[in-house]
Amino acid sequence: MGKIHVLPERVANQIAAGEVVERPASVVKELLENALDAGATRIRIQVEAGGKKLIQITDNGCGMVRDDAMLAFERHATSKIKDTDDLLSISTLGFRGEALPSIASVARLHLETRAEEEAAGTVIEINGGKMIRVDEAGLPLGTAITIRDLFFNTPARKKFLRSESTELSHIASLVTHYALAHPEKHFELHSSTNALLVAPPVAGHRERVYQVFGKETLDQLIPLAAVQALERGGLPQPPPWRRNTDTPVRDVEEQDDSTRAGAPSTVAQGWSAPHAPGLHEFGEMRLHGFVSKPEIQKLNRNSIFIFVNGRLIRDRLVQHALTEAYRNILPPTVYPVVLLFIEMPAGEVDVNVHPSKTEVRFRQQTVMHDFVRDAVREALMKARPVPQFLSEINAQPSASPGLTPGARGSDGSQPTPWRRLYDPAAEFALQAPAIPPASGRLEFEGSIAVEANAAVSLARAPEATVPDHGCAPPIEQAVQAAPTLESLRTLKALGQIRNSFILAVNEDGLWIIDQHVAHERVLFERVLRQRAVQKVESQRLLMPLVIELTPAQQAVFSEIATELAHNGFEAEPFGSRSIAVKVAPAGVDAAQIEHMLNEVLEQLTREDQAINLEAVRTRIAASIACHAAIKVNMPLEQNKMEWLLAELAKTQHPMSCPHGRPVVLRYTMTEIQRAFKRI
Ligand SMILES: Nc1ncnc2c1ncn2[C@@H]1O[C@H](COP(=O)(O)OP(=O)(O)OP(=O)(O)O)[C@@H](O)[C@H]1O
Ligand SMILES: [Mg+2]
Numbered sequence: 012m013g014k015i016h017v018l019p020e021r022v023a024n025q026i027a028a029g030e031v032v033e034r035p036a037s038v039v040k041e042l043l044e045n046a047l048d049a050g051a052t053r054i055r056i057q058v059e060a061g062g063k064k065l066i067q068i069t070d071n072g073c074g075m076v077r078d079d080a081m082l083a084f085e086r087h088a089t090s091k092i093k094d095t096d097d098l099l100s101i102s103t104l105g106f107r108g109e110a111l112p113s114i115a116s117v118a119r120l121h122l123e124t125r126a127e128e129e130a131a132g133t134v135i136e137i138n139g140g141k142m143i144r145v146d147e148a149g150l151p152l153g154t155a156i157t158i159r160d161l162f163f164n165t166p167a168r169k170k171f172l173r174s175e176s177t178e179l180s181h182i183a184s185l186v187t188h189y190a191l192a193h194p195e196k197h198f199e200l201h202s203s204t205n206a207l208l209v210a211p212p213v214a215g216h217r218e219r220v221y222q223v224f225g226k227e228t229l230d231q232l233i234p235l236a237a238v239q240a241l242e243r244g245g246l247p248q249p250p251p252w253r254r255n256t257d258t259p260v261r262d263v264e265e266q267d268d269s270t271r272a273g274a275p276s277t278v279a280q281g282w283s284a285p286h287a288p289g290l291h292e293f294g295e296m297r298l299h300g301f302v303s304k305p306e307i308q309k310l311n312r313n314s315i316f317i318f319v320n321g322r323l324i325r326d327r328l329v330q331h332a333l334t335e336a337y338r339n340i341l342p343p344t345v346y347p348v349v350l351l352f353i354e355m356p357a358g359e360v361d362v363n364v365h366p367s368k369t370e371v372r373f374r375q376q377t378v379m380h381d382f383v384r385d386a387v388r389e390a391l392m393k394a395r396p397v398p399q400f401l402s403e404i405n406a407q408p409s410a411s412p413g414l415t416p417g418a419r420g421s422d423g424s425q426p427t428p429w430r431r432l433y434d435p436a437a438e439f440a441l442q443a444p445a446i447p448p449a450s451g452r453l454e455f456e457g458s459i460a461v462e463a464n465a466a467v468s469l470a471r472a473p474e475a476t477v478p479d480h481g482c483a484p485p486i487e488q489a490v491q492a493a494p495t496l497e498s499l500r501t502l503k504a505l506g507q508i509r510n511s512f513i514l515a516v517n518e519d520g521l522w523i524i525d526q527h528v529a530h531e532r533v534l535f536e537r538v539l540r541q542r543a544v545q546k547v548e549s550q551r552l553l554m555p556l557v558i559e560l561t562p563a564q565q566a567v568f569s570e571i572a573t574e575l576a577h578n579g580f581e582a583e584p585f586g587s588r589s590i591a592v593k594v595a596p597a598g599v600d601a602a603q604i605e606h607m608l609n610e611v612l613e614q615l616t617r618e619d620q621a622i623n624l625e626a627v628r629t630r631i632a633a634s635i636a637c638h639a640a641i642k643v644n645m646p647l648e649q650n651k652m653e654w655l656l657a658e659l660a661k662t663q664h665p666m667s668c669p670h671g672r673p674v675v676l677r678y679t680m681t682e683i684q685r686a687f688k689r690i
Pocket of ligand 2: 044105106
């Protein structure tokens with residue numbers, strides 16, 4: 012007897028759901044795309060419990076007649092393609108005929124729909140893939156789908172869901188970006204407590220960005236638009252007899268050398284006809300959207316949104332092109348905000364690559380890559396000349412305390428490549444011999460090693476042999492020990508190096524203290540202490556500070572509002588997408604408050620784990636400390652330096668800042684003696 016059998020339809024659907032429905036946001040994506048494919052101009056989304064309990068999407072699209080509504084839940088049932096040829100020119104967002112049966116197999120689904128052709132509407136209910144009700148009802152034109160209890164019958168899946176606020180922020184981000192892609196349509200997103208997005212139709216993308224994110228974000232973005240004629244077609248390839256004759260296509264070798272493709276021509280910003288007929292026989296690639304100015308630095312790629320022919324995609328090729336465009340403008344560890352709409356003939360892009368349809372394959376990869384890179388680069392260059400980028404980047408305080416040309420990152424790492432590019436000193440550091448990263452030492456000129464962040468004494472060369480002291484009288488041997496709180500207490504401040512590092516001495520040797528991170532450490536512990544007894548010092552602002560939040564940030568904000576209040580913030584909703592901050596933690600400049608809040612919200616938005624209050628508390632404290640601390644390049648009076656050293660000595664962890672950077676460097680007596688060849 013054979014062992015193989017065909018899986019029942021319900022099992023097959025659940026397997027498909029495994030790929031298509033990862034989380035509530037994927038359900039929203041599929042249903043939203045269906046509504047857009049149905050030609051809807053009004054889409055309203057309601058969610059509860061981050062979509063885990065309920066997702067409801069109502070559209071005014073073409074709706075379905077009764078037979079179609081029933082067929083829609085069959086596997087591979089679609090109205091969007093008919094045969095394989097259609098796969099080469101897909102113009103709809105859906106085409107697999109998989110989304111509805113997959114979703115219906117892992118949730119409780121309620122559908123209400125009516126098409127123009129029928130007087131009565133259809134109601135269908137499906138529970139975990141089992142159709143339990145089909146009825147007629149008087150309904151408005153369009154479709155409303157309600158999904159309840161997602162993954163109720165697949166508990167293993169359910170366990171992987173994140174906190175409600177994380178799931179909600181994924182949904183909010185997704186809906187926001189579809190709203191950005193379709194400014195001519197009406198979008199709404201509501202949670203049980205908030206209207207996260209209400210976006211009536213507007214004139215264009217610019218207006219939509221303003222409507223959704225506000226003026227400030229719009230001001231930080233550079234609009235761009237470019238078009239490039241295609242030199243050849245993607246798939247299918249032009250027939251060989253047409254080459255070199257009636258088409259301008261070059262021979263095959265030349266064609267493949269796509270780096271020779273001309274730079275994209277930038278077109279007027281008012282451009283707004285993505286589907287206009289091509290300038291060229293093979294059509295053209297068009298690109299428009301927004302990229303952020305170099306001052307905007309995001310910690311992750313969450314603010315990069317790429318649409319290809321109206322489809323939101325994740326794509327490494329485009330990401331790479333963006334990295335290239337921002338090379339030497341942004342350090343490689345941070346990311347810009349990007350909203351790109353790329354349009355090209357359907358035959359140029361294969362969308363049938365991944366079940367969730369978020370990945371695509373470009374048929375002319377290099378051409379596409381270079382087009383995006385050059386168009387973005389050109390927009391950046393136009394917005395601001397290069398020399399200014401350079402001086403600005405150099406003016407920023409470096410993240411790693413490079414003390415000498417030979418200095419490395421505080422963790423013993425190489426200087427980051429972007430510093431390498433601009434900082435001749437850092438360039439020099441590249442040639443310095445490698446130090447095993449575990450040693451955590453910083454090199455001083457003349458091969459003297461200084462312990463960075465020296466909580467433990469490092470192994471030293473044997474000191475048994477007493478070298479010839481020459482004419483210099485011997486100095487009493489100091490006992491080598493790790494720096495302790497006690498040793499910090501005895502420090503005497505001598506002065507500052509470049510108004511940034513305090514030089515201090517005691518019996519242990521010479522110390523260099525980074526004034527910013529030292530103060531950061533002091534404040535960090537103070538805020539945490541005060542928070543523990545609910546007494547964080549705060550200040551009332553002269554004027555309430557209105558801060559615009561993205562829908563995803565709003566979701567996180569409502570979750571951590573109480574914690575923020577305990578940390579000295581008094582903020583309340585102001586309009587639909589802003590908050591008004593009236594009271595802020597003491598010591599943080601009004602100008603820094605917005606930056607600080609954005610930083611905290613941004614970090615939490617990108618987190619996949621459920622929000623952990625303990626971690627939130629630490630983040631907030633670290634952020635307050637960072638923004639309220641004495642800056643580098645700030646002259647300090649003698650008494651202020653002494654105060655700072657004394658305060659630092661009182662902290663529990665004086666050796667590293669909340670972000671893990673070292674606070675103090677010590678140049679021990681032994682090292683000084685060894686450097687002078689006294690030992
Ligand atoms: N909101 C809607 N309005 C009108 N028709 C719809 C709507 N949602 C789904 N349909 C119809 O149901 C069919 C099945 O939808 P489903 O999402 O399962 O597949 P698809 O969109 O064709 O392909 P994919 O699986 O790639 O999304 C669609 O082809 C469409 O005809
Ligand atoms: Mg679909």
